[in-house]
Amino acid sequence: MIAGAGLDAAFARVRGERRAALIAYVVAGDPDPQTTLAVLDALTAAGVDIIELGIPYGDPLADGPTIAAAGQRALEGGMKFADSLEIAAQGRARGCAPILFFTYLNPIDRFGAERFARAARDAGAVGAIVPDVPLEELDAFAPPLRAAGLAIPLLIAPTTPPARAERIAAASTGFVYLVSRLGVTGARREPDVAWAADAVTRLRPATDLPLTVGFGISTPAQVAAVGAVADGVIVGSALIDAYAGSRGEEAARKAGRYAASLRGALPVK
Amino acid sequence: MTAPQRPQLPNAAGYFGRFGGVFVPEVLVEALARLEAALHEAFDDPAFWAEYEALLRDYVGRPSPIYHAARLVDGPHAPIVFKREDTNHTGAHKINNTVGQALLARRMGKRRLIAETGAGQHGVATATIGAKLGMQVDVYMGAVDIERQALNVYLMKLLGASVHAVESGTRTLKDATNEAFREWAARVEDTFYVIGSVVGAHPYPYLVREFQKVIGIEARAQLIDRYGRLPSDVVACVGGGSNAMGIFHAFIDDAGVQLWGVEAAGHGVTSIDTAASLGAGSVGILHGSRSYVLQDDEGQVRDTHSVSAGLDYPGVGPEHSYLKDSGRARYVAIDDAAALAAFHHTARREGIVPALESAHAIAFAQQLAVERGPQGLVVVNLSGRGDKDVRTVAALEGAEIHS
Numbered sequence: 001m002i003a004g005a006g007l008d009a010a011f012a013r014v015r016g017e018r019r020a021a022l023i024a025y026v027v028a029g030d031p032d033p034q035t036t037l038a039v040l041d042a043l044t045a046a047g048v049d050i051i052e053l054g055i056p057y058g059d060p061l062a063d064g065p066t067i068a069a070a071g072q073r074a075l076e077g078g079m080k081f082a083d084s085l086e087i088a089a090q091g092r093a094r095g096c097a098p099i100l101f102f103t104y105l106n107p108i109d110r111f112g113a114e115r116f117a118r119a120a121r122d123a124g125a126v127g128a129i130v131p132d133v134p135l136e137e138l139d140a141f142a143p144p145l146r147a148a149g150l151a152i153p154l155l156i157a158p159t160t161p162p163a164r165a166e167r168i169a170a171a172s173t174g175f176v177y178l179v180s181r182l183g184v185t186g187a188r189r190e191p192d193v194a195w196a197a198d199a200v201t202r203l204r205p206a207t208d209l210p211l212t213v214g215f216g217i218s219t220p221a222q223v224a225a226v227g228a229v230a231d232g233v234i235v236g237s238a239l240i241d242a243y244a245g246s247r248g249e250e251a252a253r254k255a256g257r258y259a260a261s262l263r264g265a266l267p268v269k
Numbered sequence: 270m271t272a273p274q275r276p277q278l279p280n281a282a283g284y285f286g287r288f289g290g291v292f293v294p295e296v297l298v299e300a301l302a303r304l305e306a307a308l309h310e311a312f313d314d315p316a317f318w319a320e321y322e323a324l325l326r327d328y329v330g331r332p333s334p335i336y337h338a339a340r341l342v343d344g345p346h347a348p349i350v351f352k353r354e355d356t357n358h359t360g361a362h363k364i365n366n367t368v369g370q371a372l373l374a375r376r377m378g379k380r381r382l383i384a385e386t387g388a389g390q391h392g393v394a395t396a397t398i399g400a401k402l403g404m405q406v407d408v409y410m411g412a413v414d415i416e417r418q419a420l421n422v423y424l425m426k427l428l429g430a431s432v433h434a435v436e437s438g439t440r441t442l443k444d445a446t447n448e449a450f451r452e453w454a455a456r457v458e459d460t461f462y463v464i465g466s467v468v469g470a471h472p473y474p475y476l477v478r479e480f481q482k483v484i485g486i487e488a489r490a491q492l493i494d495r496y497g498r499l500p501s502d503v504v505a506c507v508g509g510g511s512n513a514m515g516i517f518h519a520f521i522d523d524a525g526v527q528l529w530g531v532e533a534a535g536h537g538v539t540s541i542d543t544a545a546s547l548g549a550g551s552v553g554i555l556h557g558s559r560s561y562v563l564q565d566d567e568g569q570v571r572d573t574h575s576v577s578a579g580l581d582y583p584g585v586g587p588e589h590s591y592l593k594d595s596g597r598a599r600y601v602a603i604d605d606a607a608a609l610a611a612f613h614h615t616a617r618r619e620g621i622v623p624a625l626e627s628a629h630a631i632a633f634a635q636q637l638a639v640e641r642g643p644q645g646l647v648v649v650n651l652s653g654r655g656d657k658d659v660r661t662v663a664a665l666e667g668a669e670i671h672s
Contacts, residue, residue: 058438058569059555061450062294068437081567105292106554110568132554134298136282137290140559157296159457164299182296183455 006098006126007151007174010049011210011231019266020227022047023212024259025102025236027054027070028087029079035251036087037094039243042256044096047263051096052129052234055084055103062104062131064186066237070244081111085119092124100151100174101128108141117144127151127174135168146173153177153212158195162202169207175232176207180215187218187238197229220265227266235262278588283471283558286594288587291470293450293557300457305472307377312479317372324368325483328401329358331365332487335495335648340618341631346638347501347645351621352488352516354652361624361653362484362512363394367463369480371398374461381405381456384463385449387414387442387508388578388626389421390653391465396430406430409448411441414578421657439572442582446556466509467586470557474586481515488648489519501641504529505650506630507600508544508580510589512652517598527599530589531633533575533626534602542574545602546585547593555584561593576605576661577625579653603629611635612655612662624653625661 014021024043028036040051056071056079063071088099101120108116108130120128127150133140135154142152151174156165158181169176178199180191196213203211213226214234226233242258243251278285291301311317325331333353341349354362367384374382382399384406386392392408399406408425412434415422425432438444446468453462467474467481485503492500503520505513507530520526532538532545543549546561553562555570563571563583575581592598603611608625611632616622623631627650634649641647655662 059443059447061447061556062454064451065437072438075569104554106562106564106570107568109553110564110566131294132292132557134291134293134295137292140290140292155295157294157299159296159299161299168295179296182457184294184451189455 005149007050010098011175014049018269020230021049021210021212021232022259022263022266023050023052023232023234024048024239025052025054025234026240027056027067027074028084029056029074029077030070030240031073031247032077033083033087035247037090038248038252039255040091040096041094042252043259046256046259048097048259050232051099052102052236053084053088053099055081055101055107057104057107060104062184064184064188064237066187066240067185070240081107085123088125089123098126099124100126103128103130104132105130105140113141114144117148117150120145120150121148125150127153129153129177131155135171138171155179156199158182158192165203166206169203169209172209175210175212176203177234178211178213178230180213180217185215185237187216187241189216191216191222191226193222193225196226200229220261223262224265224267228269233266278591279471279475285588285591288560288590289471289474289558291557292554292559293470294454296454296457297450300453301470301472303377308373308472308476311373311376317376321369321372325365329364329368330356331483333357335488335491338619341615342635342638344639345643347641347643347647349634349638350492350500350646350648351651352484352648354484354512354650355621355623355627355654359394359397360656361390361394362481362515363391363465364397365483365515366465366477366480366511367391367394367398370461370463370476371402371404374404374463375402377461379459379461381407381460382463383407383409383449383452383460384465385409385442385445386465387445387581388657389414389418389425390579390657392425392430392432393421393428395463396425396428399430400428407452408432409435409445409452411435411439411445413440414442414445417578417661418657420660443570450556466511467514467588468509468556468558468584474558474588477511478514478518478588481511482518484512484515484650485517485519488516492646492648496646498646499523499526500648501645502527502529502637502647504531504630504634504637504647506531506580506626506652507547507585507589508533508582508626509584510586512650514586514588516650521597528592528597529633529637530598530600531630532600532602533577533580533608533629534604535574537604538602544573544575544581544583546583547589547600548602558587560587560590561585576608576665577629579624579626580629601633603632607632609662609665622655622659623651624655625658627652
């Protein structure tokens, strides 16, 4: 099986439309599973191409206050690891955009990497991003996921030396995730669009995978600027902020409206 | 000295057996690699150690004495000897490590130190050396701990540090550590993260051990000098585990010396209100390394409890997990009530007010000394003094202290 076949199809489609993919991150069960499902539908209807579904974790080292608080809301609502898998399965059954999981090693380790790989595949998910596992430690969870045909996009940071960035790109599957600036996720600090553009250009010869950019991207103008150079634009915290405090259809309307504003900003290349 | 026969740990990948490793976001990987390169270069430079040792002597007040606590136990018992880390400048073993890391930071050209703190001892020790070396210090501390440890918060500010309240999660040491990692990720170019215990991603567990092992090196020589023999037992409290690794390390090759780590049982190891990561936890990943972690079936890190803020932590250093699994060290737990009793007993019988953390080790040593009998020799790492805990203990006992 080709790792993340659903992802490849999504990127092929956006390439045909001569634009970057819009990738949206939400936390499963924030603030409840029904809201998340309604939001997934609304994001898909608004033209989001790929969804990163965060499996809530209480100690998210790579995340800023918005995503940490969203995870806390979900956990306080009683979300379990298996509930996130169930949300993905229901979302896919309803025809929403391809889903990648985003979570940390400890909950995967506890659930069991092999069991997670099977369950994620059965849920129709296309991959998983685990931001606290660098290249050298991938064996901690990756082999069973790869065997199940799931993509494992890896992150490259502004601090990553060029030779290491090439090794990371070579080990990535599905796409490569370029972190647009120092620090953790969150819309409080602006992305470094110039760095991201430069990084995309430098890495292009090293990989055939789509090069996506995330961290700190929150406005249509930033989406336009990053979308002009990258193959995908990832928006998380700002989207979560857009519907925080709402539930159900109201949350879905807010998420959909915000996602549509970003989707409309993606330039044709 | 003869070369040790056992393999050098951690290995090149940062592992002690199956424990340790580097589980951090990519943005920090290069910073950790540079730290490792810098520490090897510094450790090979006699001038680095000369400066470190001079500061330990003239500024920290080392070597710390050993002291026979003769009135601690009645009836036939093994002598109990305290290694007096409470006599250090700032009142605990923490300063051994912050002096070393700050010198390393300066050598790496960093201008700013950040630190996490629970009880505030590591924050104070970082603020202290920051003041001495003229470096900016930012300390991250859970909002709950800031409330509990107002005195140390004020002390850090007196020393010129900024104290940042952490409002996420349980608002205690675990969350302060998360926040310090996040802050490091945001300011990795000019900032050095001074971790306070033998925890975190490689090379921190190794680095902190190397700066704390002076405790055991001194104690071993002092015991041989005074008693003409090695101790039967070495006892130390374990939260993250830096004072324990510090005193254990020099004795690891002495097969006849039993090493004991004493965790905080809180209200009991099997209760939900505990901090005994080795006694009640399971293997997981927290703050950058694989080790024993107090967690639930979902892999969510549990809330912890101990009367001692310095032991109130859901993780433990990976080398302790290795020593537990290999059987070289044994780990036991002492609950709040027994630690408080030892706190009072040591004050009344020895005229020494120990830190509540150290009181856990003393409580266990009292039992052990009786069990060993007069042939034994039990050394306890008295990791800190208890001034910081006076208010906590008074409040628990309904006494009010007006300041």
